[in-house]
Amino acid sequence: MTTLSIIIPVYNEAKTLKKVLERVYIYQIPNVKKELIIVESNSTDGSRKIVAEFAKNKKDVTLILEEKPQGKGHAVRTGLTKASGRIILIQDADLEYEVSDYPSLLKPILEGKTKFVLGSRHLNHTGDYSWDIRNFKEGRKALFMNIAGLAFHAFFNLIYQTNLTDPTTMYKVFKRECLKNLHLRGNYFDLDWELVAKLIRSGYKPIEVPVHYKPRGFAEGKKINIMRDGPRYVKAIIENRILPLNKL
Numbered sequence: 001m002t003t004l005s006i007i008i009p010v011y012n013e014a015k016t017l018k019k020v021l022e023r024v025y026i027y028q029i030p031n032v033k034k035e036l037i038i039v040e041s042n043s044t045d046g047s048r049k050i051v052a053e054f055a056k057n058k059k060d061v062t063l064i065l066e067e068k069p070q071g072k073g074h075a076v077r078t079g080l081t082k083a084s085g086r087i088i089l090i091q092d093a094d095l096e097y098e099v100s101d102y103p104s105l106l107k108p109i110l111e112g113k114t115k116f117v118l119g120s121r122h123l124n125h126t127g128d129y130s131w132d133i134r135n136f137k138e139g140r141k142a143l144f145m146n147i148a149g150l151a152f153h154a155f156f157n158l159i160y161q162t163n164l165t166d167p168t169t170m171y172k173v174f175k176r177e178c179l180k181n182l183h184l185r186g187n188y189f190d191l192d193w194e195l196v197a198k199l200i201r202s203g204y205k206p207i208e209v210p211v212h213y214k215p216r217g218f219a220e221g222k223k224i225n226i227m228r229d230g231p232r233y234v235k236a237i238i239e240n241r242i243l244p245l246n247k248l
Contacts, residue, residue, distance in 0.1 A: 002032045002110065005085030005176070009075035010051060011041040013093040020093050021054050025061070027099045029106065034060065037082050039075040041066045047093075073191030077184050089173045097171060098212040105173045108207045115178055116204040118164065118196070119171030119211035129165060142215075148226045152233055156193065159241050160200055164208060168192045171211055178204055190232040197240035 006024060010017060024036060038061065040051045048065065055063040062082055066075065076090060087109055089102070101119060108114045122129055149168070156167050168189075178199055186194040199206070 002087060002106075003085035004029070004032050004034050004106070005083035005088045006034060006036050006091050007076055007079035007083065007088065008036060008038045008091050008093055009041070009072050009079065010038060010043065010047050010093045011069050011072070011075070012043045012045045012047060014043070014045040014047045014050060016095045017047055017050050017093050018054065020091075020095060021051070023099045024091060025054075025058075027102060029102055032106065033085075035083075035085055036061045037064070037079045038062070039064045039066065039079045041069040041075050043069075071187035071189075073184075073186040073188050073194075076191055077186075080179065080184070083176060086176060087173065088176050088179075090170060092170045096214055098214075101171065101209075101211040104209050105171055105211070108209065109173065109175060114205060114207045115175040116199050116206040117171075117173040118166060118206045118208045119169050119173070120164075120166040120208040121169055121211060121213040122165040123208060123210040125210045145226065148230070152230075152237075155234075156197075156237055159237055160197065162200065164196075164206065166208065167196045169211070172196070174199065174204070178202065186232075186236060188232055189229050190236040193233055193236040194240055197237065198245065201240070201245055 008021070008024070013020075021036075021038070038051050038055060040048050040063065042048065042065070051063055055061045064078055064082065066078070080088065087106065089105065091097070091099075097119070105117050105119050108117050124130065153164065153167060157163055170192075172195060182198050182202065184191060184194060184198070196206070
C-alpha cells in the first residue's frame with residue numbers, strides 16, 4: 001500500500017472549497033492510502049469555517065490554521081512539513097483541475113520511471129500541444145496570461161536546459177525523499193518555480209503527463225497578478241539557477 005499526502009492550500013475559496021475537498025476525499029485510488037493536509041490562511045470569506053467543518057472527526061485529514069495570510073507558497077511549505085506519505089501531491093482549492101487525473105499522475109512514480117511528475121495543462125491526451133490554455137471570458141487578460149506564460153516557460157527552459165511544457169502547473173507530484181536537504185523559501189507563486197528548479201538541480205528529471213484543465217477568470221477568483229508576481233518569477237528562476245544549492 002502506497003501512502004499519498006495531498007497538500008491543499010486555502011485562501012478565500014469558499015465558492016469551490018467544499019466541492020473540491022469532497023472530491024479529493026472520496027476519490028479512491030487502488031492500493032493508495034491518502035492523507036489530506038489542509039492549510040487555511042485566515043480567509044475572509046468563510047473558508048475557515050468550511051474546512052473546520054470538513055475536517056471534523058476525520059483522522060486522515062490534518063488541518064493547519066494560519067494566523068494570517070502569508071501567500072500560497074508559504075501555505076504549501078507549511079503543509080510539506082506535516083506530510084508523512086511516501087508520495088506528495090499539491091492540489092489547489094479551486095475547480096481548475098480534475099482529481100480523476102490522480103492515477104495518471106501517480107503512475108510513472110509507482111512504476112519506478114521517475115520520482116517527480118508534472119501535470120501539463122498544455123498537453124492533451126493524444127500528446128498534442130496547445131499554447132492558449134487560458135480561455136476564460138476576460139479575453140485580453142487571458143491572451144496576456146497565455147503570452148506571459150509562454151515567455152516565462154521559454155526563459156525557464158533556456159536557463160535550466162529543459163524542455164518542459166508546463167513547469168508552473170499546480171499538479172506537482174514527487175516522492176517525499178526528494179525534499180531531503182531541499183530548503184524551500186518562496187512564500188507566493190514563486191514557489192512553483194523554486195520547487196521545480198531545485199528538484200531539477202538536485203538531479204530529478206520530471207515526466208510530464210497531460211491533465212484536464214478548466215481555467216477560471218479573475219472575476220471567478222483567480223489570484224495571480226503578472227505585474228506583481230512576474231518580478232518574483234524572474235528572481236526565483238535566476239537565483240535558483242546561479243546560486244549553489246547549499247546556499248539556497
